[in-house]
Amino acid sequence: MHEASLVRSLLRQVGELLVEHGGESIVTIRVEMGPLSGVERPLVEIAFAEQVDSTPCRGAELKVEEVPLSAICRECGNEFDIERFRFVCPACESTRVRVISGEEFRLLDIEIRQPQTESVSREQP
Amino acid sequence: MNAATKTIPVNRDVKAELRRQAEELRQQFARHGTLVINVLSSPGAGKTALLEATAKHWAGQRKMAVLVGDLATDRDAQRLAPHCPVEQLTTGGACHLEIPLVKQGLEKLGSDDFDFLFIENVGNLVCPASHDLAEHLRVVLLSVTEGDDKPGKYPKMFRTSQTMVISKLDLLPHVPFSVDAAIEDARLIQPELTTISVCSLNGDGIADWCDYLDECRQSLLSPLWTTDPHSTAQ
């Protein structure tokens, strides 16, 4: 199970972002995964629960967005969801397809809590 | 959103930094003329046996080295040591190799003057599929005793491989395994898959395998080689 090491890396990256943006703590961490991401959602959630409180992301909530495996056909431009890992365009039967979602484990965004004293004046974009 | 919080967009692959390192190393190997091959399979499918047979076939006519991932022992490294330079990467229980371990292994190997560098991954058809080890070629072994339905059951592994080696061909008479069915199943997932069948014990198919590797190295060395072989998935 490599989810533990990927979650460790995720938490380290989020910790760095927290420092970079001068936040006080992390409220939520939003990630994306799909059928070919190579991670199992329950295993990611378990690894997250086990690790989060021993990192600077302590108390953060993990939000998982599941996306379908989808592709664009290089022959006819058709955009479609791949069912049962059959990498064939349903419109023209070409196998020259490019996957556009569902094969990565992505960090989408994080919500950080800002220090109280600065939050009022700094809130304007 | 609460006034005291703000959302910071990130939108990157969790492995982005490791992938960048892998890409850098891959280019470096290409410049040195070393074809890097990541060899993957379930436990016991015959990765080490294939590498032993490869080294014996070339018998010093090609410079090859092996980095071998092992959870705990150095048994595979000991088997390969009589045939070629080999370094063991002990994963300490981890089920897959990652690029920092590969870099450590390269330092221990010392020389970087190889035609072929094989990385024998930990036996596992799941986790190693997600980790780019700077290889130019990803080879998955499927032994005939595992069943011809396996490609569809481990889609990421077969999707991210360029080559499937069907191993233990000598056992074909004893097991219900159709080479054609296995290839057909794998090509639904990875239409561009090259397939080779071998028996590492009696040497059947090993010459074809070695010729194929030579061809891959030739195309690597051609100035046209610029694309990332993993652009399809990872």
Ligand SMILES: Nc1nc2c(ncn2[C@@H]2O[C@H](COP(=O)(O)OP(=O)(O)OP(=O)(O)O)[C@@H](O)[C@H]2O)c(=O)[nH]1
């Ligand atoms: N009959 C037959 N047996 C083979 C062949 N190749 C390997 N074996 C046997 O299969 C067993 C496993 O082979 P290994 O080369 O150790 O397999 P591996 O994939 O390196 O195994 P791990 O590194 O432990 O995952 C050994 O007993 C080999 O002798 C083959 O072509 N035919």
Ligand SMILES: [Mg+2]
């Ligand atoms: Mg082995």
Ligand SMILES: [Zn+2]
């Ligand atoms: Zn099409």
